[in-house]
Amino acid sequence: MNKKVIIIFAAVAVLAAGVAGGAVWYMSKGGEEHATEEKEAKKKPKKEEKKSELPPKYLTVDKVVVMLKHEPSDTVTHYLSADLVVATDAKREKETKENLPMLRSVAVKTLSNLPMASARVMTIDQFAGELNKAFDHAFEQEGREKPFDEVMIGKLIVE
DSSP states (O other), X not given: OHHHHHHHHHHHHHHHXXXXXXXXXXXXXXXXXXXXXXXXXXXXXXXXXXXXXOOOEEEEEEXXXXXXXXXXXXXXXXXXXXXXXXXXXXXXXXXXXXXXXXXXXXXXXXXXXXXXXXXXXXXXHHHHHHHHHHHHHHHHHHTOOOSSSEEEEEEEEEO
16 A cells, blocks of 8 residues: 555655646746847837937929030930929928028039939939938038938939
8 A cells, every 4th residue: 555655645746746837837937928029129229219200201392494414416405394392300490491502502512513314314213312412411511410310302305
């Protein structure tokens, strides 16, 4: 009878150890899931904060018209007309509006230096890239930070 009690006691101990081990494993796995959920919860407010920011503001510089450089043999005058769109945020909107005349001036200077042969084959992105470089350079020369993110082309006509 002592043998039966010892075997039963040993079986109960092994079963209890298995249950305890399973509980520890389950709790540690649940703890990892809980920690992962906490990390994701911390990340979500950052995304929500970005979403709660105001959308970008778009300002226009309408009807920038320039005469393009022409080849000496070319007798026809060529023009370029562009409407520019300036992307900024609500905080810098007022400063950007104050700089619109300067932006028009830099755009005229930059676009009027383009030869017709180049302008004819340029893409919209290339025009925008040239203008953005010119604006970066102009603000850098003045020692000021650009009050907008980028300039885009709203409309472009090359004649």
